[in-house]
Amino acid sequence: MRIRSAGLAAGTAALALTAACGGGGEGAEQPQGSMVIWADPERTDALQSFADDFGEANGVEVEVREVATDTIQSDFVTAHEGGSGPDVVVGAHDWIGNLVQNGAIDPVQLPQDKVDALNEVAVEATTYEGQLYGVPYAMENLALIRNTELAPEAPETVEDLVETGQRLQEDGEVEEILGLQVSQTGDPYHMQPFYSSAGGYLFGTDDQGNADPSDLGVGTPESVEAFEKIAEFGEEGKGAFKRSIDSDNVGNLFNQGKTPYFVTGPWSLASVQEAGVDYDISPVPGFEDGGDAVPFVGVQAFFVASGSENKVLAEEFVTNYVADPELSTALYEADPRPPALTEVSTQVSKDDPDVGKFIEAGADGKPMPAIPEMDAIWDPFGKAQAAVIGGADPEKAVDSAAETISEEIG
Structure with missing residues (x-):
């Protein structure tokens, strides 16, 4: 966050x-x-x-x-x-x-x-x-900022976004389909809208609505399916999610017109405005066959x-x-x-x-879950996401992350 x-x-x-x-x-x-x-x-x-x-x-x-x-x-x-x-x-x-x-x-x-x-x-x-x-x-919260010269219409789905980004990429107008920071170690915060749209969750909730550490969503069938969907758009799939894009370069990619889309928060607006990009803001889209993209x-x-x-x-x-x-x-x-x-x-x-x-x-x-156990999520879960985006087996990556998180939570 x-x-x-x-x-x-x-x-x-x-x-x-x-x-x-x-x-x-x-x-x-x-x-x-x-x-x-x-x-x-x-x-x-x-x-x-x-x-x-x-x-x-x-x-x-x-x-x-x-x-x-x-x-x-x-x-x-x-x-x-x-x-x-x-x-x-x-x-x-x-x-x-x-x-x-x-x-x-x-x-x-x-x-x-x-x-x-x-x-x-x-x-x-x-x-x-x-x-x-x-x-x-x-x-x-996160939203989708888009360069309106490159992408005049807000995408309704991730698939729409990727279709436009790929066309622009093939025409040589942009270098990357999407400005989404992933990095070599992953970024669960920025990936959350996509993970949630694909059916994944981190913790269930108790009767009071608090996050329930006894109901860990990482390692469930839903999380495996979500990782499989993320893999489809990774480096060996459609190429929208890439580990080479991180917090150090994602802003410049968008501000320099090298990608039509930027998943970010209000903290990036000042630099976008200073760069003189014509932009608009819309919700982060979900997958065509998935649920809503729910940001933290x-x-x-x-x-x-x-x-x-x-x-x-x-x-x-x-x-x-x-x-x-x-x-x-x-x-x-x-x-x-x-x-x-x-x-x-x-x-x-x-x-x-x-x-x-x-x-x-x-x-x-x-x-974002406020329970102390959330601290156990970030590192192993992020690394698993990065691995899957790079081509690793989703089920093995999720199971490994779940084991590490469960041991940390105790």
Whole structure:
């Protein structure tokens, strides 16, 4: 998933909070101390002015600490264990299972009217074991961006896409049928729409709708059939899925007109626009004889640290400030991804139709599983997909991945 806020090792030395209430006299009720929020570089500046307003209103100093983008989850857990973590952390919803398992975050009590104002999928993503653990503010999912000069019409199926791509390739107009990052080690996130359309699944669900680690979809007959379908479009088949295309070159392939199609998220729009490509956005198509292509939906949220020494204020900030349309708009402007607040997403979709098209492309998407066991999926499952795309036997590749994943899950 693309949005994965991360932490700086130095962040583990975050300020310990102190809060004291006076014992009488005018203004003595104002708490004194500090509150720390960890956020990634894209959101730090946008958050700071709202944090300053909140701090002024509550008599505390609020620091928005800029952190890196690839280790915040592990750093946050380490900081929590050492008693030096932040009060609030901004991160991806699929962290929730791990953070709950480590006792690092608390559920949030969001009034029903505020819950109702949020996108239902965003609320589903941040709900774990029946409790809301974060207040969502942004969403993302994959869609199909196409070069409208090369491919004027949106493909209805993968087969339509491949037919157009092959024709353009044969005519020498493009080098690749599809810009889909696979790499030598696979990419289950970007392959998920195709895997799901072919009938595959990763985990079943329990009675509460949570991903069920006891029902592993990898290794089932459905997963083998899905891999067989993926193999048909691999390097020894139709040539649409290729290991030579990865995160380092896929953007340039599309931006330079070397492929008519690009499976990606809203994070790629700025570079596409800068390249001057005439483009449009539509849902990732499914296979002709398959089901819908169901992308993962990723949600970015604010979490209250269980170790916060100023928890009342942390909860106040997360439940009342994060769900504010003004802050939601500011966060969108800092990093344009569909807002989770319906009122704001509706408005920005009017101003920027691309946002609405990404929302539409993810309308049938499913939140990425937030259970800790999901970590066991990525590496073996990705490698199996890459192997099959390269010509390996689907059943053997799936069975090998299933064995590795099952051993990891235990």
